[in-house]
Amino acid sequence: MTDEDALRTVQLRLARIARERSPAAALERKALKEARRLAKTLGPTASMDAYISLGYLHWFRYQALPERRGDEELRRCVELLVPCFLAEIEPIPELLPSIAVASVTPAADLLNQALDLPNPETIAAVIRLWRRIVAAVPDNYHEGQQNYRSLLGVALMRGFELQRDPALLEESITQFTKVRDAAAASGGSNPRHLYELASALLTRHNASGSERDLTDAAALLEQTVGVGPVEQAQPDVLFQLGLRLLQRFEQTQARNRLDSALAILRAALDATPLAQQATTDRVYALCRCLAARYERTGDARDLEEMITVARRGLVPDPEGIVASSLAHAHLMRFSSGGQPADVEEAVRLTAPLVEKLPHDTPGWPAQMHLWGSALHARYELAGDLNDLNAAVTAFRRCVQAQTSPLPLHLGSLGQTLRHRFERTGDGAALDEAVDLLRDAIGAMADDSTQAATFRSSLGLCLLDRYERTQDRVPLDDAIVLEGPRSFRTGTQ
Known part of the structure; x- marks a missing residue:
């Protein structure tokens, strides 16, 4: 037969x-x-x-x-x-x-296969399948229904990645939200589902700029921190959201963004195995957070945590971003009453960075500026003229490496040249310092702390120029910069 x-x-x-x-x-x-x-x-x-x-x-x-x-x-x-x-x-x-x-088990196998294929037609078929599964199973019929919604959401997200159809993203968020709401109604939650919803909201935020999505995603991930074992955490999602929050803080200076970024980036690093290459980027992002909060609050605990965290990410550190963060932390600690050992450590960390990185690397000017800062700090500590000259060279190379130098870099070179004039009487260094500091101040916000520091340095330069030339124009400019107060002039 x-x-x-x-x-x-x-x-x-x-x-x-x-x-x-x-x-x-x-x-x-x-x-x-x-x-x-x-x-x-x-x-x-x-x-x-x-x-x-x-x-x-x-x-x-x-x-x-x-x-x-x-x-x-x-x-x-x-x-x-x-x-x-x-x-x-x-x-x-x-x-x-x-x-x-x-049908769930074979459907899950098909989904896993489709996630690895850049084929819109394949993922479209899988989306149809999971839509039918979710539609066929009543909410009260089977305990796995919310997992089915979750898998449908995952398929829809992959569809959005391949097709960039906003409707797929909206549908995925709807499914993930229903899963979250059902878990809340039953008095429990699955961290994986919270990560899925947060990731989808972050994707929509990146596409539309919605601040509400960013806030909601942050709240979801802050809710997951400390919930369940650390192996259930999704460090990639934590890092991407934490990094976006940090970027928004740097754009808006909103304190709530900084605090959220700090909590989430800490969790991302805790969930990242030390052996992973991703550790370096995550350490660097967390150090940026801690440095920003220290600069706002002056809380030494943030600085100490930054040093501890940075040491964790030193190896591997191919671009030296973690080493530079650690050096920056030591310099900040020294400035706030630290020990000479902080300056020596900063010099030790930064010296090899400027030699190791190619000069056309985007981060090379920043590394050179940091090295100059460390050398300048050591000069102020010990008074070695070699350190001062090396700092001038470092800052000059930093400025010359940029088509449009940053105001901070211009001002740092100007301040160091002023110190060279004070040490050696080099009039050319004083004239160049005046020009550099004026350019730096002109490119900065008037109310910034750094602009105020540079204005003070420029005022001192102009007073020095008056003392050399007895020309009142520099003196009048200095009075405008510093205000009606006592100056160290020969007429005091």
Whole structure:
């Protein structure tokens, strides 16, 4: 008997059952032999008709058997109709919820395969499948329903990544939100679901700039911190959100963004294995946070944490970003009453950075500026003229490496040249310092702390110039900068 004959035999029996309007014929001994014969033909090349026909035969056998004796027939029926459901065929409506639940495992396998393929058509088919699963399973039917919504959301997010269709992103957020709300209503939550919703909200924020999405995503991830074991954390999501919050703080100076970024970046680093290359970027971001908060509050605990965190990320550190953060922390600690060892450590850390990095690296001017700052601090500490000259060279190379030098870099070179004039009497250094400090101040906000520092330095330069030339123009400019107060002039 051929495969077609086996299928035709079962179809004839199904037709007889339909004519007689009774499932009794499904229980005949011959019917069981026919079912076994058709079952042997099933496989990857079998037609959907074979699965549907055999599924119906087991369905009728289940109906014909006394209560509780047909459970195995029902299980076999559902099993046979899963391939049909995956092929978007739904032959027995009353069994649809059971068939959908039974389809979850192969549907999850298809989703995992689609996530690794840059194929919009494949993910579109998987999205349709998971939409049908979620639609077929009532909320109160199976405890896994919220997981099904979550997997649909994951498929929709992948679809958005490939197709950039905003409707897919909105639908994914809707599904993730329903999962979150259902968990809250039952008095519990799954950290994975919170991460999924937060990641989707962050994606929408990046696309639209919605501050509400950023706030909501931060609140969700702050909720996950400390909930469940650390291995359930998703450090990539934590880092991306923490970094975005830090960037928004740097743009807006909003304290709530800084505090949220700090909490989330701490959690991201805690969840990142030390051996991962990603540790370096995460340490650097957290150091930026801690430095920003220290500069706002002066809380020494942030500075100490920054030093501790930076030491964790020193290896690997191919671009020296963590070493520069650590050097910056030591310089800040020295400025606030630290020890000479802080300056020596800053010099030790920064010296190899400017030699190691290619000069055309975007971060090279900043590294050179940091090295100059460390050398200048050591000069102020010990008075070694070699350190002062080396600092001038470092700051000059920093400025020359930029098409449009940063005001901070211009001002640092200007201040150091003023110190060279004070030490050596070099008039050219004083004149250059005046020009550099004026350029720096002109490019900065009037109310910034750094601008005030540079204005003070420029005032002192102008007083020095007056003392050298007795020209009142520099003196008048200095009075405008410093205000009506006592100066160290020869007329005091």
